[in-house]
Amino acid sequence: MVQENFSTKESIKNLILGAGLAGMSAAYHSDSHIYEGQSLPGGVAKSIKIKGFTFDLGIHVLHTKNQFILNLMEDIGVKMLEVEREAWIYSHKTYTRFPFQANTFGLPHEIIKDCLMGFIQNKYTNKQDIKNYHDWLLYMFGKGFTQHFMYPYAQKFWGINPNELTTDWVNVRHPRPSLEDVLTGALTDQTKGFGVNAIFRYPKENGYGDIAIKLSQKLKDRISYNKLAINIDTNSKKVYFKDGDIVKYENLYSTLPLTKILDLLTDVPPEISRAAQLLISNTFQLVFIGIDKPNITTKSWIYFSDNDIPFVRVSFPGNMSENCVPPGCSSILVEISYGPNESIPNNINSLITKVIENLIKVDVLDSTDKILFTESHIINDAYVIFDHNRKSSVNKINAYLQSIGINVFGRYGNWEYLWSDESIMSGYNISKLISSTK
Numbered sequence: 001m002v003q004e005n006f007s008t009k010e011s012i013k014n015l016i017l018g019a020g021l022a023g024m025s026a027a028y029h030s031d032s033h034i035y036e037g038q039s040l041p042g043g044v045a046k047s048i049k050i051k052g053f054t055f056d057l058g059i060h061v062l063h064t065k066n067q068f069i070l071n072l073m074e075d076i077g078v079k080m081l082e083v084e085r086e087a088w089i090y091s092h093k094t095y096t097r098f099p100f101q102a103n104t105f106g107l108p109h110e111i112i113k114d115c116l117m118g119f120i121q122n123k124y125t126n127k128q129d130i131k132n133y134h135d136w137l138l139y140m141f142g143k144g145f146t147q148h149f150m151y152p153y154a155q156k157f158w159g160i161n162p163n164e165l166t167t168d169w170v171n172v173r174h175p176r177p178s179l180e181d182v183l184t185g186a187l188t189d190q191t192k193g194f195g196v197n198a199i200f201r202y203p204k205e206n207g208y209g210d211i212a213i214k215l216s217q218k219l220k221d222r223i224s225y226n227k228l229a230i231n232i233d234t235n236s237k238k239v240y241f242k243d244g245d246i247v248k249y250e251n252l253y254s255t256l257p258l259t260k261i262l263d264l265l266t267d268v269p270p271e272i273s274r275a276a277q278l279l280i281s282n283t284f285q286l287v288f289i290g291i292d293k294p295n296i297t298t299k300s301w302i303y304f305s306d307n308d309i310p311f312v313r314v315s316f317p318g319n320m321s322e323n324c325v326p327p328g329c330s331s332i333l334v335e336i337s338y339g340p341n342e343s344i345p346n347n348i349n350s351l352i353t354k355v356i357e358n359l360i361k362v363d364v365l366d367s368t369d370k371i372l373f374t375e376s377h378i379i380n381d382a383y384v385i386f387d388h389n390r391k392s393s394v395n396k397i398n399a400y401l402q403s404i405g406i407n408v409f410g411r412y413g414n415w416e417y418l419w420s421d422e423s424i425m426s427g428y429n430i431s432k433l434i435s436s437t438k
């Protein structure tokens with residue numbers, strides 16, 4: 001693509017695209033410069049402020065045990081709170097504690113019985129039979145747990161059939177309780193914390209976005225904002241930006257989604273474009289709600305699997321840090337998921353009405369609560385979907401990008417399910433490559 005009216009402004013040795021956590025971590029740990037398309041740092045880990053309330057772009061909590069990350073938080077000056085999680089599930093019109101497999105107390109007896117029988121007399125015990133995520137759920141938890149929560153929740157969250165998902169992403173995400181825990185959680189209201197985020201860290205000030213703010217403050221003028229890359233010429237080693245600037249580079253590192261970086265290139269081989277067309281993700285629609293009432297709940301967040309409820313997760317920013325809400329107020333962060341083939345409704349007002357009606361139906365809101373404002377926000381490519389095409393497509397695209405001198409990293413550059421600490425580590429690993437490149 002020949003760009004007219006463009007002029008070469010700078011020449012940069014190590015050019016990074018994207019000032020999300022991965023890009024900023026790479027720049028913090030190396031001699032490099034970031035070009036960011038938006039006016040603020042942080043990508044999907046930024047927080048936004050509305051009328052004195054702070055909202056993250058979907059629930060964000062830090063649950064790493066990695067000392068490198070914890071030291072980094074201290075070095076950059078993020079003051080972290082340690083918060084005890086109070087996570088719940090709403091299914092079959094009933095509230096139970098998270099995780100479902102360890103807490104069926106309170107559910108209809110038929111469902112508890114199915115779950116226990118399926119767990120105790122699990123017929124799906126042959127590891128060789130695991131061909132997809134659905135098989136894996138059956139193997140791990142048995143038929144009852146799978147059928148009554150995990151399968152419908154996965155279908156709602158990912159927006160595709162769990163048979164089409166691989167298990168490459170599951171690792172520590174689904175704890176398998178002991179039989180004793182399963183029985184205790186069926187007979188009593190078990191408060192024991194399970195899983196990696198039973199105690200999590202969360203910034204005291206500025207929402208989760210404080211990590212991005214503090215990193216960007218350290219980087220100062222090593223980030224150029226409002227620099228949306230629209231074309232890359234890998235032969236002449238130039239990036240063209242929407243504002244008309246051209247920047248020459250020696251080495252290029254990108255955190256842009258794999259699908260998007262290919263759109264910036266010309267002459268992409270057809271087999272690579274075909275591989276990119278097979279990459280899929282879901283889209284999240286967020287609804288931010290401010291309420292003129294303190295302490296509407298002690299819960300951290302709630303998962304919703306029932307299909308008649310439009311949202312998949314609801315969280316309460318004031319229970320992450322009290323500084324996320326003004327005194328005397330509460331807030332709700334609602335997450336709605338759309339699969340790759342689902343369309344996002346055009347009429348935001350009717351969607352918000354439906355969300356409020358359902359929050360009242362599930363007793364999160366009271367019909368007399370005074371709502372101060374509602375706002376909505378879309379996250380494209382929220383979660384990369386691990387279907388059966390992903391691995392081979394990603395490998396093909398990576399090999400091609402490497403052959404033309406583009407190094408990709410971060411959650412979307414790697415087209416992975418990376419938590420924020422893993423995105424930061426991905427940036428750190430790239431910083432070592434940057435430092436070793438002449």
Ligand SMILES: Cc1cc2nc3c(=O)[nH]c(=O)nc-3n(C[C@H](O)[C@H](O)[C@H](O)COP(=O)(O)OP(=O)(O)OC[C@H]3O[C@@H](n4cnc5c(N)ncnc54)[C@H](O)[C@@H]3O)c2cc1C
Nearest residue numbers: 018020021022037043044045058060061229410411419420
């Ligand atoms: C809904 C949701 C909930 C999550 N919850 C958690 C959680 O609880 N705990 C946790 O640890 N992690 C969580 N994560 C994951 C975490 O947010 C990510 O791992 C991390 O923020 C990804 O950082 P990144 O830099 O790789 O990508 P991004 O944040 O996407 O950064 C990429 C940057 O590139 C910029 N860019 C894009 N196109 C261009 C262009 N053409 N030119 C220039 N710049 C461009 C973007 O503006 C962006 O700033 C969650 C993610 C989501 C979506």
